[in-house]
Amino acid sequence: MRTGIWLIGARGSVAVTAMVGATALRARLVEPTGCVTELPQLRGAALPGWGELVFGGHDIVTTPVLKKADALAAAGVLPGRLVAALAEELTAIEAGLRPLPAAGTQAGTAGRIAADLGEFRERHALDLVVVINVSTTEPLAAPHPAHAGLAALTAALDGPEPVLPPSALAAYAAFTAGCSFIDFTPSTGARLPALAELAERQHVPYAGHDGKTGETLVKSVLAPMFALRNLRVRSWSGINLLGGGDGANLADPAANAAKVASKQRVLGDALGYRPEGTSRIDYVAAIGDFKTAWDLVTFDGFLGTGMRMEFTWHGCDSALAAPLVLDLARLTAAAHRAGHAGPLTELGFFFKDPLGAGPSALAEQWAALAAFTAGLDG
Amino acid sequence: MRTGIWLIGARGSVAVTAMVGATALRARLVEPTGCVTELPQLRGAALPGWGELVFGGHDIVTTPVLKKADALAAAGVLPGRLVAALAEELTAIEAGLRPLPAAGTQAGTAGRIAADLGEFRERHALDLVVVINVSTTEPLAAPHPAHAGLAALTAALDGPEPVLPPSALAAYAAFTAGCSFIDFTPSTGARLPALAELAERQHVPYAGHDGKTGETLVKSVLAPMFALRNLRVRSWSGINLLGGGDGANLADPAANAAKVASKQRVLGDALGYRPEGTSRIDYVAAIGDFKTAWDLVTFDGFLGTGMRMEFTWHGCDSALAAPLVLDLARLTAAAHRAGHAGPLTELGFFFKDPLGAGPSALAEQWAALAAFTAGLDG
Amino acid sequence: MRTGIWLIGARGSVAVTAMVGATALRARLVEPTGCVTELPQLRGAALPGWGELVFGGHDIVTTPVLKKADALAAAGVLPGRLVAALAEELTAIEAGLRPLPAAGTQAGTAGRIAADLGEFRERHALDLVVVINVSTTEPLAAPHPAHAGLAALTAALDGPEPVLPPSALAAYAAFTAGCSFIDFTPSTGARLPALAELAERQHVPYAGHDGKTGETLVKSVLAPMFALRNLRVRSWSGINLLGGGDGANLADPAANAAKVASKQRVLGDALGYRPEGTSRIDYVAAIGDFKTAWDLVTFDGFLGTGMRMEFTWHGCDSALAAPLVLDLARLTAAAHRAGHAGPLTELGFFFKDPLGAGPSALAEQWAALAAFTAGLDG
Amino acid sequence: MRTGIWLIGARGSVAVTAMVGATALRARLVEPTGCVTELPQLRGAALPGWGELVFGGHDIVTTPVLKKADALAAAGVLPGRLVAALAEELTAIEAGLRPLPAAGTQAGTAGRIAADLGEFRERHALDLVVVINVSTTEPLAAPHPAHAGLAALTAALDGPEPVLPPSALAAYAAFTAGCSFIDFTPSTGARLPALAELAERQHVPYAGHDGKTGETLVKSVLAPMFALRNLRVRSWSGINLLGGGDGANLADPAANAAKVASKQRVLGDALGYRPEGTSRIDYVAAIGDFKTAWDLVTFDGFLGTGMRMEFTWHGCDSALAAPLVLDLARLTAAAHRAGHAGPLTELGFFFKDPLGAGPSALAEQWAALAAFTAGLDG
Ligand SMILES: NC(=O)c1ccc[n+]([C@@H]2O[C@H](COP(=O)([O-])OP(=O)(O)OC[C@H]3O[C@@H](n4cnc5c(N)ncnc54)[C@H](O)[C@@H]3O)[C@@H](O)[C@H]2O)c1
Ligand SMILES: NC(=O)c1ccc[n+]([C@@H]2O[C@H](COP(=O)([O-])OP(=O)(O)OC[C@H]3O[C@@H](n4cnc5c(N)ncnc54)[C@H](O)[C@@H]3O)[C@@H](O)[C@H]2O)c1
Ligand SMILES: NC(=O)c1ccc[n+]([C@@H]2O[C@H](COP(=O)([O-])OP(=O)(O)OC[C@H]3O[C@@H](n4cnc5c(N)ncnc54)[C@H](O)[C@@H]3O)[C@@H](O)[C@H]2O)c1
Ligand SMILES: NC(=O)c1ccc[n+]([C@@H]2O[C@H](COP(=O)([O-])OP(=O)(O)OC[C@H]3O[C@@H](n4cnc5c(N)ncnc54)[C@H](O)[C@@H]3O)[C@@H](O)[C@H]2O)c1
Ligand code: NA
Ligand code: NA
Incomplete structure (x- = not known):
């Protein structure tokens, strides 16, 4: 299952650590320490392999991935030898990153985000794409009447004023493009009734919020x-x-x-x-x-x-977060293919503030996750 | 179900804290903080109530219970006002404590321990008695061939040399008297093949080792x-x-x-x-x-x-241990009455070094305990 | 040297702990742990003895000293047995406490405070009185032009508007009554040019700010x-x-x-x-x-x-602060008698935010204090 | 003042960190963080400059200095870029290191150590040489009658049995060669009456014991x-x-x-x-x-x-110890030149277990050190 991972915030610490790590895992240069999908209880046929993951993403800055990786190595977040060994692969990923698009209306912006996602899928002949928000945490978003339903939202997005914070716009674009969406941050993401409606209509799964790392x-x-x-x-x-x-x-x-x-x-x-x-x-x-x-x-x-x-x-926050980003991508892709849609409440294990009313004790979250993953293997 | 709790080490910190606490709970002077058998998932009809517990015990020192309770209050282990309020009840318990007996052979000593247990059961018209070791931790005991089987052990106990460390002798006496046995310490207790044989023959349950409190x-x-x-x-x-x-x-x-x-x-x-x-x-x-x-x-x-x-x-070790001693007494009494015999491996939740090959993760131990307790109510 | 200690905030934790402690020290019921004036390097003839200290004070609440002492004992701040043993002495102190006076103008209020101080000195035939602020920390005070000089201040205090925060008014009243003043809190206290002028005119010493206890x-x-x-x-x-x-x-x-x-x-x-x-x-x-x-x-x-x-x-903040309050009273009284006036910058050892430009390293502050104290014995 | 620093244990972590650091300081690649002789109160004309220090030493292993430096960089003890930049200088130091000599008697061994020291002084035209023990801590040495006086010791060293532990033999050799000696370890070093006698006769200073770093x-x-x-x-x-x-x-x-x-x-x-x-x-x-x-x-x-x-x-122990080794070398060299001989008790600031009966409070040790250093500047 060729799986695209599209990172919102692709030039940030978590994103680049995830890219370096996935590339190193594919090249068998490292052990999968910190990746829970490599534990015997979760590892299974349904999950895409390290060799089946392809990276793309948006960011608002232009720092080259390789430069960011070097900075992370200098800060002790990841080993410098890995960056050196993987320079070629990281440069290839670089070529696939795009600046976050902007248009006159949010509908227009969402259209361009979706177009980038479509182009990514085609170019790499991907079975499906998971969009993951690892961008800067937003301020708490102001409520807006158009959040309550998809029809109102669609209308409002055509207006001159922004209605959605960037994380929610990314979720909107992902859903319209038929992609699943994960919010690893505490931002709004897909947590609006209008977006829940859209995910259901598009039959795509989503999960969040805020990776639980420390x-x-x-x-x-x-x-x-x-x-x-x-x-x-x-x-x-x-x-x-x-x-x-x-x-x-x-x-x-x-x-x-x-x-x-x-x-x-x-x-x-x-x-x-x-x-x-x-x-x-x-x-x-x-x-x-x-x-x-x-x-x-x-x-x-x-x-x-x-x-x-x-x-x-x-x-080290990035070293704790990055493997979970990869785990979430693998699990969400497998869930998407297995026909799951809507909020993946069984992924509470990964989040500080999970969707749904699941348990908050880690051991119970683990049990729910293991059962869910076993189901994916059908 | 009138339940006797016979404490080996009855004048020690854990024992006296347990006695003060159980008495205070019966008098409804305190909340059952720290008692897991009062959690909704465990509380059930099968467990003896606070009013059904009767205390007795052995010790090798003679410090009065009330004096020890005062010392514990001075050290901040328990509130002085409780000791004052319960002085009468504690003096009544005092009257039932016995010096640890000793005879010329270990068989003789065991016989006298068992006699004390029988007398305790009769005097208070108890349905059953749980013997709990909360005495000083022993040095690691030397192995002895007679530990391997009940017949050899019975013979050896009649000899002039001690074969069993005190904790194991207490377990032996408890079993012969038809009592269940809990070892809250890391000492040998019932952990010998000969004693396992005896427990099975007498159809009594036992558990241990070493209360998990910090x-x-x-x-x-x-x-x-x-x-x-x-x-x-x-x-x-x-x-x-x-x-x-x-x-x-x-x-x-x-x-x-x-x-x-x-x-x-x-x-x-x-x-x-x-x-x-x-x-x-x-x-x-x-x-x-x-x-x-x-x-x-x-x-x-x-x-x-x-x-x-x-x-x-x-x-505070004693404040952490005492409610667990009460929990173990209630659970073991209920298990005994429900017909359980041999090692209660489902009680691993309480111990550092539990009998059997159960899980060591607390959440899994809890699940095992909850299932076991639910079964008792059947 | 009969020395009065007048506490602003006399019913608070620090004040009551200081009163209980001084009374216990006089009765030789305790060791002077935490009192630096009892160290060999500082102990000297110039300091008033424990038997020469007399307590009085103001507060805005009326909680009895004995009740507060009991509450402190229940909280583990001081031993209950001391409160019991010293009940009589504490009741005697109680009789000398006064509600914080208030009049139509701040000049009027200051006059009444000074009158209370004078009455205290007379009644107990005191050689001198140290006023110590251990009341609730005030909000940062607003600047006012009248703070700049004594003449302007005196005029302004007669007006209808408050010009000084309570701590500064207490310092003003102390100085006019010929008393030294210590601010154990971070409040304004004597830290205004007008008050420095007054202290100099009255030839009284003062010190502060904010006891250094943790x-x-x-x-x-x-x-x-x-x-x-x-x-x-x-x-x-x-x-x-x-x-x-x-x-x-x-x-x-x-x-x-x-x-x-x-x-x-x-x-x-x-x-x-x-x-x-x-x-x-x-x-x-x-x-x-x-x-x-x-x-x-x-x-x-x-x-x-x-x-x-x-x-x-x-x-325990109060147990750390109270002996320093006693130390400061003894040292300031001795300094006053030895003719020191103005800011006692040599007392930086006791404060988080000392007056003057002295050292902030504890060892250097200690050396300055020891030299200063030695000078008092002269 | 061209000053030789001869390190016993020259290939260990502390020694190599000191060499890298001194070389980097001479090249002005780093700030002298951690060097107390660079503080305004100690910096003075009497101390040798970074450019005047020359390194040599003994060790019992042969790991190249550069390899050890690389290992220290990999472990985060020092920056890899320094090692790269200073490779040439470190290779030059390498050439001056010698294996610890051994002869049939300890007198013979000491003679060879002293010969190495003499050769080092000549080759680099050094004004004087400080020998510093930074080798592995020895077991507590057995007492021996010959430790009590120089005559007895000299005789005993000629015998077939070892009388001195290696650290004391190094001190003996240093003194005979007219060098000062510092023991940065808790080993015996110069702490024997016979060696005190020798130091006095040779008019050389010494100090120790056990660098105080954590x-x-x-x-x-x-x-x-x-x-x-x-x-x-x-x-x-x-x-x-x-x-x-x-x-x-x-x-x-x-x-x-x-x-x-x-x-x-x-x-x-x-x-x-x-x-x-x-x-x-x-x-x-x-x-x-x-x-x-x-x-x-x-x-x-x-x-x-x-x-x-x-x-x-x-x-990081080595990063804390190395600058103190350099400080001690500079101070001891200056003291030697200024005519000091015998135990330098004023250097207690640097040691866990200083020679002499000086203060153990850091602030007092600092005052003693500052006074001593000021004296060196004449
Ligand atoms: N690291 C952890 O342990 C952890 C745990 C939970 C959540 N998170 C969240 O993950 C996110 C990323 O953390 P990080 O340490 O990588 O931060 P980072 O600052 O290194 O990276 C964030 C990236 O997002 C980019 N960005 C900002 N706004 C954007 C937008 N509108 N669209 C696209 N890109 C945008 C930034 O330019 C930057 O490159 C944060 O929101 C953080 O709170 C991290
Ligand atoms: N408190 C905890 O958190 C905790 C946790 C796990 C295990 N334990 C174990 O519980 C035991 C009791 O702890 P404690 O703090 O009450 O100790 P304690 O010293 O206060 O009490 C032990 C009592 O046992 C008595 N005793 C000694 N040998 C005896 C014997 N042969 N027969 C009968 N009595 C004997 C002693 O006289 C004493 O009164 C210890 O073995 C301890 O290791 C305690
Ligand atoms: N305890 C410490 O370690 C420590 C250290 C440094 C400074 N301080 C300061 O000492 C002061 C006292 O601390 P505490 O713990 O005793 O507080 P507390 O609250 O127990 O006591 C303060 C007392 O001041 C009284 N009060 C309030 N306003 C007053 C006023 N205008 N005039 C007279 N009395 C007044 C209160 O009624 C109360 O009785 C605080 O300002 C605190 O910040 C304490
Ligand atoms: N690092 C600190 O903070 C610190 C503080 C106080 C004391 N010390 C002491 O400094 C010494 C060195 O510490 P390190 O971390 O560099 O240790 P290390 O093990 O890295 O180095 C010790 C070196 O001494 C060599 N050696 C052993 N015996 C020898 C001998 N007889 N003659 C010559 N060389 C010999 C070893 O081969 C090794 O290269 C230890 O004794 C340590 O206890 C260190
Ligand atoms: Na800590
Ligand atoms: Na801590």
């Missing part, structure tokens, strides 16, 4: 631990210090708010109540691409005795 | 997290600093070794390989009953990028 | 360590989680800003440059009176190699 | 902080996890013991009493050259209130 991943196993032991969590406070492109953007309070909200949801879900405390994000350029998160949990045990736990997570 | 509990959710994300754990090193009675004993290298071994098992089980690193235990009197454990995990992500996580756990 | 204390030794080793600090980020009365007030962004600013000053002073990063304060009621602060420092070593250090401080 | 450095500022605040430290427990060559050696219990002892000395010195707790060292290969140390301090404040602090230090 502090929230840890929360998704620790919060259930407290719940299963009937310990009462009093407060859960966290701070995330990060530099890098994503960090710079999150220094913007509006984007920060979107992210922070998605980071605390797991606690209420797993515990059944919402403990005191907030999760902060601070931009610290000197910290670069390796994020440090610190969390303090205070809890009561038997007879009200107070106790506490703290953890420090020191992870 | 660092290992956290490991049992974090190690699966790394495994499910296909992240490669390179090293996992830990240190436990603790004072208190248990800490003083673990300062003894022999007991320490038993404990340390049971603390690392979860890693190999959950990851499928054994990362570098050891888990240490250091006695620090000044730290008292609130243990501090620190763990450092180093791991590789995508393309070999190295990352790390550390956590500090600051918990 | 994260900043640690910074004042770690930042010099990096500087002396010529290591380049890239970022220093911190978060303080605290409940209690002070925490509740600091949840107010205005008060928070004053505090946060005084917490980072030490870094620029000690390092000679200001690293990236901020120090946050979050109110978390569940955390109560034991604050948890976490700091991450990233730094470069030889040849630019990046390294990091983090620390967690888990301290 | 956990102990932090202790040397935190312990004084607790002392100056009259806080009572109850326990101080630490664990050091490290890989690399030094880590592998310290896995050996004998070497470990020497190191652990020198790590706790600072506490007793700074506090005036020895708190509970030990400092452990564990070898964890996966952790490599970046050591992680974690310390927990529990302490009592006012009225006995218990508090705690923990820190995690994540440092």
Whole structure:
């Protein structure tokens, strides 16, 4: 199954790490560490192989992929020797990237995005294309009446004013072009009734939101631990210090708010109540691409005795996110081919703020994912 | 179902905290925080109620229960107001405790232990009795040929030399008296072929080993997290600093070794390989009953990028252990009545080093426990 | 030397802990742990003895001292047995506390405050009185032209509008009554040209600001360590989680800003440059009176190699602050008697944001303090 | 002043990092971060300049310097671009390194070491030579009667049995050759009465022991902080996890013991009493050259209130040690020229376990060092 992966934000850290990694995996230069679709319980015939993945994408900047890869290597995100060894393949990918198109109306812009997707499919003779948003997190989008239904939306997109934030426009274009769509960011993406309608009409699947790679991943196993032991969590406070492109953007309070909200949801879900405390994000350029998160949990045990736990997570966000992007692409492609459409709620394992009302405990999300994947192998 | 709980080590911290707590729960003075049998998924008709539990036990020291409870309150392990409010009930329990008997042969000693158990059952008109070992951790016991079969053991117990460590002798006596047996410590307990034979013959259930209350509990959710994300754990090193009675004993290298071994098992089980690193235990009197454990995990992500996580756990061991002792008593009593015999491998949720080959990931242990408990209500 | 200590905020946590502690020290019930004036290098004939200290104060609430002391004992800030043993002495102190007076003009209010101070001095036949502000941190005060000089201020205080924030009015009243003044908070206090003029005219000493009890204390030794080793600090980020009365007030962004600013000053002073990063304060009621602060420092070593250090401080703010309040009272009284007037810049050891341009490294502050104290014994 | 630096252990991590760094500093390719002799308070005319340093040394392995430098770059200890840029200079240094000589008697071996030193001085026309031990830490050496005096030692060295551990033999040879000697390790070095006698006779200075680069450095500022605040430290427990060559050696219990002892000395010195707790060292290969140390301090404040602090230090040992080796060489050379002989107790700032009875608080050590250095400038 020749599968296209079209990345919105194709010149960013996550995108380029995913490209380098997939290329290295195809060339058998590395182990698939961090790729959950390579675990025995998920690996299966239905998933496209590393050799069947083809990359394309949009971005608003023009930094060459190879230059970005070198920068990531210098920052310790990926090994420099891989970039050197794969320079030719990365240059070939470069040739397929396109600047994000823009037209006078959003309908016009969406048309051009869809045209780029169609051209990508043809050129590479792809069976299907997965569009994945790994671009900069947007500010929380303003509500608009046209979001409520497809007819109203179609009409509004022809008007002079923008109605959709870029992530939702990308989802719209992907659906019209018959592509599935994944939002790896906390942005709006396909989370509008009008877009749900469109996905259903086009019979394409979609998933999101916000890849779960660090502090929230840890929360998704620790919060259930407290719940299963009937310990009462009093407060859960966290701070995330990060530099890098994503960090710079999150220094913007509006984007920060979107992210922070998605980071605390797991606690209420797993515990059944919402403990005191907030999760902060601070931009610290000197910290670069390796994020440090610190969390303090205070809890009561038997007879009200107070106790506490703290953890420090020191992870490389792009190296944690990139394999999940590849996993999501493989799983969504297989699901698309197997006839799934609409929200893929079984992919909650990958997200901080998953679509649907699935479990938020990691182990339960894993069970749902494994069952779903087994179904794909038919 | 009137249920007797006979505690080996009845004047220790865990035992006395359990007694104070059960008494307070019966008097509805506290919430059942930390008791997993009070969670909706486990609570059920088959379990004895708080009002149906009766305490007795053996110890080798004579510190009054009330005095120990006061000391625990002074150390912040439990609220002083509870001890004051429950003084009468605790004095009543005191009256039922017995010094650990001793006779010329181990057969003789076992006979007297069994007699104490029988007398306890009669006096309180108990339906059944659960014997729980919460005494000081023993040094690793020397192997002996008589451990291999019941006939050989019975013969050897009549000889002048001790064949069994105290925990195993307690299990032997419990089984002969028709009682179930739980080992909350890393000591030998019922883990000998001869004792398995005896339990089967007497048709009584048993479980163990070593209550999972701190660092290992956290490991049992974090190690699966790394495994499910296909992240490669390179090293996992830990240190436990603790004072208190248990800490003083673990300062003894022999007991320490038993404990340390049971603390690392979860890693190999959950990851499928054994990362570098050891888990240490250091006695620090000044730290008292609130243990501090620190763990450092180093791991590789995508393309070999190295990352790390550390956590500090600051918990009150007795307050974490006591509700589990009560949970185990309730579950084992119900299992006994439902006709279960032999090792209760479904109770792995509670132990660092569970009997049988069950899962070591907490979420899977929970699923096994919930299924088992549901079966008891049948 | 009979010395009066008049506490603004006399019913707060710091004040009551100081009263209980001084009373216990006089009764020889405790060791002077945390009191630096009891170290061999500072202890000297010039300082008033524990038996020579007399307490009074103002507050805007009426919670009895004994009730507050009980609450502090319940929260683990001080031992309940001390409160019980000292109930009589604390009730005697209670009788000397006064509600904060208020009149139609600030001049009128200041007059009444000064009258309370005079009455306190007379009633107890005190040699001198130290006024110490341990009341709630104020929002940053608005500038006013009358702050620039004493004549303008005196005129303005007679007008209908408030010109001074409460802490500065307290300093004004203290100075007019011939008392020295210490500001243990980040509020304005005596930090106005008009008040400096008044202190000089009255020949009284004063000191401040903001007792250095936790994260900043640690910074004042770690930042010099990096500087002396010529290591380049890239970022220093911190978060303080605290409940209690002070925490509740600091949840107010205005008060928070004053505090946060005084917490980072030490870094620029000690390092000679200001690293990236901020120090946050979050109110978390569940955390109560034991604050948890976490700091991450990233730094470069030889040849630019990046390294990091983090620390967690888990301290009881009132128990750290109260002995310093007593130290400051003793030292300021002795300085006053020895003829010192104006800002006591040699007391920088005690403060986050000391008056004057003294050193910010703790060891240098200590040397300055020791020299100053030695001079008092002259 | 042309100054020779002769490194015992010249092919190890610290030595090679020092060589690369000094070469890069001479070429003005880097800032002198981590070099304390470049701070304004120490920089002075008396110290040899970067261009005046010449390297030589002994080792027992033959790994080329360039290969070791590449390995250090791959491990992130130093930047690969420096190694590339300085390949020529490093190859030149290589040519001057010698295998550690060995003869039939220790007197013979010492003679050959001294001959190598003499040849080094002549070849490079050096004003003087500093010998610095940065070789593998030795096991604690066995006492021997001949250590007590120079005459006995000289006689014994002629015998067939070894009397001195290698570090002490190096010191002996250095002194006989008129060179100063620094021991950067916890090994015996010059710490024997016979060698003190020899140094005095030869009129050469020496210093040591055990470079203070991580956990102990932090202790040397935190312990004084607790002392100056009259806080009572109850326990101080630490664990050091490290890989690399030094880590592998310290896995050996004998070497470990020497190191652990020198790590706790600072506490007793700074506090005036020895708190509970030990400092452990564990070898964890996966952790490599970046050591992680974690310390927990529990302490009592006012009225006995218990508090705690923990820190995690994540440092690159070689990058911390190498600039200090260069600092020590410059300072010792200048001291030698200025006529100092015997133990340089003013260099305690650099060591975990300094010679003499100087202060152990970092700030006081710094003051002593600054005064000493000022004296060198005449
Ligand atoms: N790395 C993680 O662990 C992680 C986890 C969850 C979510 N995310 C999200 O993934 C996204 C990418 O993260 P990153 O670290 O790669 O960020 P990045 O800043 O390195 O890359 C973002 C890229 O998006 C491009 N871009 C911005 N607006 C665009 C638009 N309208 N259309 C197309 N391209 C656009 C930018 O030019 C840039 O190249 C962020 O939204 C981040 O919040 C990352
Ligand atoms: N607290 C926890 O979190 C936890 C977790 C797992 C296991 N455990 C185990 O539980 C046990 C009890 O812990 P604790 O903190 O209460 O210890 P403790 O020292 O307070 O109590 C142990 C009691 O056992 C008694 N005892 C010793 N030998 C005995 C014997 N042969 N027969 C009868 N009594 C005997 C002692 O006199 C003492 O009263 C220990 O083995 C400990 O390792 C505790
Ligand atoms: N505890 C520490 O470690 C520490 C360190 C530095 C500074 N401080 C400062 O010390 C002050 C006291 O802290 P706390 O924990 O005792 O707080 P708290 O809230 O317990 O006590 C403050 C008291 O001040 C009273 N008050 C408020 N406004 C007043 C006014 N205008 N006049 C008189 N009384 C007034 C309040 O009623 C209360 O009783 C705070 O400003 C705090 O920021 C404390
Ligand atoms: N790096 C630090 O922060 C630090 C701090 C204090 C002390 N030290 C000490 O410095 C020493 C060097 O540390 P490293 O990390 O470079 O270790 P390393 O293992 O990388 O290097 C030691 C070198 O010494 C050589 N050697 C061993 N025995 C020898 C002998 N008898 N004569 C000559 N050479 C010999 C080895 O072959 C090796 O090349 C160790 O003793 C260490 O404990 C290091
Ligand atoms: Na930590
Ligand atoms: Na920590």
